[in-house]
Amino acid sequence: MKRILKYVLVLMAILFAIPVLSGCGSSKKESSVQPSSWETIKKNKKVVIGLDDSFVPMGFRQKNGELSGYDIDLAKAVFKQYGIKADFQTIDWSMNVTELRNQTIDLIWNGLTITDERKKALTFSEPYLVNQQVLVVKKDSGITDIKGMNGKSLGAQSGSSGAQDIDDHPTILKDRIKNNAPVLYDSFNNAFIDLNANRIQGLLIDSVYANYYIKHMANSKNYRVITSGMPNEEFAVGIKKGNVQVKEKIDSAINRLRENGELKKINEKWFGK
Template sequence: MKPATRGAKAAYLFALAGLLAAAGCTKVSSSPEQGATTSSSTLQAVLQRGTLRVGDCLTFAPFGFYDKDGQPDGYDVDLAKELAKEMGVKLEVVNTTSANRIPNLQTAKVDVVFCNFTRNLERAKVIDFTTPYVVASEALLVKKSSGIQSVKDMANRTIATVKGSTNGDEVRSLGIPVKIQEYDSSQAAILAVKQGQADAMIEDNNFLAYQAKLDPDLVVTNEALVPLEYNAFGVKAGDQQWLNYLNLFLFNINASKLNAQLYKKWFGADPRYALNPQL
């Protein structure tokens, strides 16, 4: 009986080893479904296509604009060039508005959106965001002759905002009785202030400082109207591989100080705010 028992145990252990080996093979090999997820990543699509399509707002200088030769230029465009260079692909900058940033991602018209894209929980329900690459507060752009010193002077006046941005909601949250007029682009909103169709424009303080530098008749109020805004790259929801790649790209250009150098090139100063909240 003892030899038989030892034989049974040996057979049992042999069978168990076989099962474990089979299980190990299953873990090592990729299932068709896993392979499909990897191959369907935007990262792989860009590399195979040989072209990176970046959605950027080219009416939002110095983040994005057309230079005198009609070519895309600006802070965001420089970042896009660095990303394409790292990937070894050509760059195609797709002119984008605030309103169509998310639709363009969802329909795969672009691979990633820069365009001063503020991260918030509502947008995160439908797209994914990278870690921040630039931080801003918000202020008002007004005529120097307007007498407007802060948003407290805006009661019963008109504030210009851009369609699809969060600025309108932020103004309403201040509880001040103002009229909000939406425009299709930042340049249209600025023109409304210049022509007296709006008393002020609310926008990213970085952007407004650049606009005031271009026009001595304009000035930016010295205030932070909302909590700091952490702007990031937007990508189609659910593509973790592409998101990981972009986050590592941002980590590298921040660690090397390249991002800070590009910011100073376009805004004439070092970044004012840390990219992560300081606790």
């Protein structure tokens, strides 16, 4: 009797173990497919792109609330080639890498500058646009060059390449400005408010933003744009570290747009000929 009971208990243990083992196998298989991988993006036919929706002309909200911009058009044109819908999600720009790591977004695509620091955390697409950092001041401030910022307050966007440039090239601005540190803002819109109110006397900003934003302001003649002397920058798509297939797909699609003339049309739409 004891022997029979022993066999029954062993048999029950084996039967209970089978679903557990098969369950473990399927978990392992599922976990190997990453949410931001090309396989998942293609399967879902959707890619979630993180952006700062106040960065004109790359990605911003129009007065009616509609999302528009150079990067919006370019991203849509890229993923249209694969039958994938591009969804855009507003994020805190200073937390863009964290958002990507947490997989709340699949890509960072919004005038993102390639830097050595970001290369440690991201895989980048090939660059698609060249940018410079410029100093924007009010004409009535009397500032006409970088030296004019001696002892003055300088603004920059938190988490931006401009803010990084201030630290990386201290002799250009950091060693000159008040407190040897910029006033940081969550968006350039708020920085312009303080510039107009004279709470800061200069703003280090992307040239693509400065040129477009000032051009479309009613009081555009009140501003002066000064070459900063910071090195040229390149915009690219920020991809989760190691997602090489996603990079290859984006690079190939942008090259096709370049070859068929669609990229030129997007460039001229936002920047003119």
